């Protein structure tokens with residue numbers, strides 16, 4: 505986790521040896537100040553959010569786009585006591601309250617579905633999936649797939665392109681097409697909204713395996729959407 509409450513302030517660690525307690529679980533947190541990566545807090549006895557993953561500059565830069573109070577918000581399922589920390593939660597107490605999950609590493613379909621089931625109980629949910637070539641070559645496949653010329657549609661003031669996944673296996677894109685949340689991709693600094701099943705139907709879908717529709721949008725539009733603008 506990048507932020508913790510210490511001396512009445514929510515902030516990243518500033519120095520080696522700093523300690524505080526996690527407001528979610530009461531566990532001891534120690535500061536980690538790596539030379540090459542972002543500074544963060546580590547639970548001494550294991551993170552209270554089992555979905556917690558290592559975070560880097562990409563996560564930090566996105567979290568910093570939102571008010572400090574919206575970053576890393578602990579949520580609990582009152583029925584089961586299950587506890588998770590939303591990367592970003594905007595609009596608490598409004599009908600547009602939105603959880604944004606920032607996904608840099610790959611995630612299994614089961615975990616994707618589990619996170620959606622948890623966060624969507626009481627919120628809208630957005631994924632922002634960082635597409636790159638670090639673990640698999642999704643970046644190349646995605647880049648070669650982009651096509652906003654062959655089959656374009658106007659919907660709600662936005663331009664959608666329908667395209668085919670260019671990789672050997674379409675498992676990656678099919679997994680995100682099945683999401684019950686709103687899925688956005690970031691590729692080389694550009695944001696794309698992946699047409700949901702409902703939107704796909706308005707674009708002539710449902711689409712065949714390997715086919716999908718994207719709508720490019722600006723970072724400002726995306727941030728506004730997380731804040732509840734439609």
Ligand SMILES: [Zn+2]
Nearest residue numbers: 526528529552
């Ligand atoms: Zn904790």
